[in-house]
Amino acid sequence: MTSTIFSEIKEELNKGINEYGHPFRFFTLGTLSANNSPRLRTVVFRDFSENWNISFFTDKRSQKVIDIDKNNKVSSLFYHPEKRIQLHIEGTAHLVKNEKIINKHWNQTPEEAKKDYTTSLAPGSCIENQTEIEYLNEENHFCIITIEINTIEYLRLDKPNHAKIKYTKKGNEWKNDFLVP
Numbered sequence: 001m002t003s004t005i006f007s008e009i010k011e012e013l014n015k016g017i018n019e020y021g022h023p024f025r026f027f028t029l030g031t032l033s034a035n036n037s038p039r040l041r042t043v044v045f046r047d048f049s050e051n052w053n054i055s056f057f058t059d060k061r062s063q064k065v066i067d068i069d070k071n072n073k074v075s076s077l078f079y080h081p082e083k084r085i086q087l088h089i090e091g092t093a094h095l096v097k098n099e100k101i102i103n104k105h106w107n108q109t110p111e112e113a114k115k116d117y118t119t120s121l122a123p124g125s126c127i128e129n130q131t132e133i134e135y136l137n138e139e140n141h142f143c144i145i146t147i148e149i150n151t152i153e154y155l156r157l158d159k160p161n162h163a164k165i166k167y168t169k170k171g172n173e174w175k176n177d178f179l180v181p
C-alpha cells in the first residue's frame with residue numbers, strides 16, 4: 001500500500017511541474033531567519049528531478065536566500081484540495097552554481113517574467129509608491145534553489161481513517177513509517 005502511495009506522491013509532484021492548474025504548481029516554503037523567526041512564502045514549483053530534488057527560481061537578494069545561506073534546512077508544504085492530500089517536505093536547500101543550467105532556465109523565462117529578477121533595489125526594500133520601481137537593463141539577480149529532500153510526510157484526510165506516512169530518504173533508499181494522523 002505504501003508503494004502505491006509513494007508512486008502517487010511522485011506522480012502528483014510531476015504533475016505539479018507539467019500540468020497547468022495543478023495545485024502542486026505552487027508550494028509554501030519555510031525558512032528560519034538569523035534571529036530564529038520562521039518565515040513562509042509561496043513559490044512556483046519549477047523542477048522535480050529523478051533523485052527527488054525540487055527547485056524554484058528566485059532573486060538572489062531575497063530574504064529566503066539570505067536565510068538559506070545561514071541555515072539551509074527548509075520546510076515545504078504542498079496541498080491538493082480535491083484529493084485532500086498534504087505533503088510536508090523537509091530538506092536541505094542549495095543555490096545552483098552550474099552556469100549552464102542557470103542560463104538554460106534564464107533563457108527560457110518569458111521577457112515579462114524576467115522583470116521579477118531585475119529590480120534595481122533588492123526585493124523587500126522600502127519605496128515611496130508602487131510606480132517607483134526601476135529595473136536593471138543588463139544585469140539580473142535570477143537564481144535557482146534546489147532542495148534535496150530528506151523526509152516527506154504524507155497526510156490524506158479520508159474516511160473511516162486518515163492516513164499519515166513519513167518517508168525518509170537514506171542515500172538512494174526510502175524507508176516509511178506509519179504515523180498517527
Ligand SMILES: Cc1cc2nc3c(=O)[nH]c(=O)nc-3n(C[C@H](O)[C@H](O)[C@H](O)COP(=O)(O)O)c2cc1C
Pocket residue numbers: 026039040041042043044045056057058059062063064065123124
Ligand atoms: C502565486 C505566487 C507565486 C510566487 N512565486 C514565487 C517564486 O517562484 N519565487 C519567488 O522568489 N517568489 C515568488 N513569489 C513571491 C513570494 O511569495 C515572496 O513574497 C517573495 O519571494 C519574497 O519572499 P522573501 O522576502 O521571504 O524572500 C510568489 C508569490 C505568489 C503569490
